[in-house]
Amino acid sequence: QKEVEQNSGPLSVPEGAIASLNCTYSDRVSQSFFWYRQYSGKSPELIMSIYSNGDKEDGRFTAQLNKASQYVSLLIRDSQPSDSATYLCAVLTSYNTDKLIFGTGTRLQVFP
């Protein structure tokens, strides 16, 4: 079992729709969770962080965390073509040392 799992996609949604990206993780004691966006040929950029159960909203983005189910998601409301990118879920794990474990990413395509 991979430490952080994401569906590779692509996830295709029409412009204006809600895109839902999901991620599961295996380390039960993880406390910090992050979503990064990576445009093709570019480096990742942090868009959301979440540390406690529930929802965290930032503009059109909402991160959701459920530690009991070891599940974290990212919702993008009113999706725009400019949101088309790969979204990486990352979990700060403490197996041996603190390190950020990334999922392989979900490619999102928003079509006009």
Add this chain to the structure above:
Amino acid sequence: KAGVTQTPRYLIKTRGQQVTLSCSPISGHRSVSWYQQTPGQGLQFLFEYFSETQRNKGNFPGRFSGRQFSNSRSEMNVSTLELGDSALYLCASSLDGQEETQYFGPGTRLLVL
């Protein structure tokens, strides 16, 4: 404020050679982390340096090493290159290792022939 810079941006090497990649963090950032990104494995943590000391290390063989200088600039070295080392190598800097302040550089794309 200038972002994270990495040099070189592209590199072609042959098996058995060694390579050194450089990363200059954002001014004031003392932590530098290195990652390898490949299509199959995704983004994998290599190591983190803070104040010239390796603070964390991922699960990579000893052929991968790094160091950090007093000005926080960091280098990573890969010896005895293998075909599987072909990847995008990203460094990220942060103030003190906190992910919320971590910014990635543009990466060095390494191709091993």
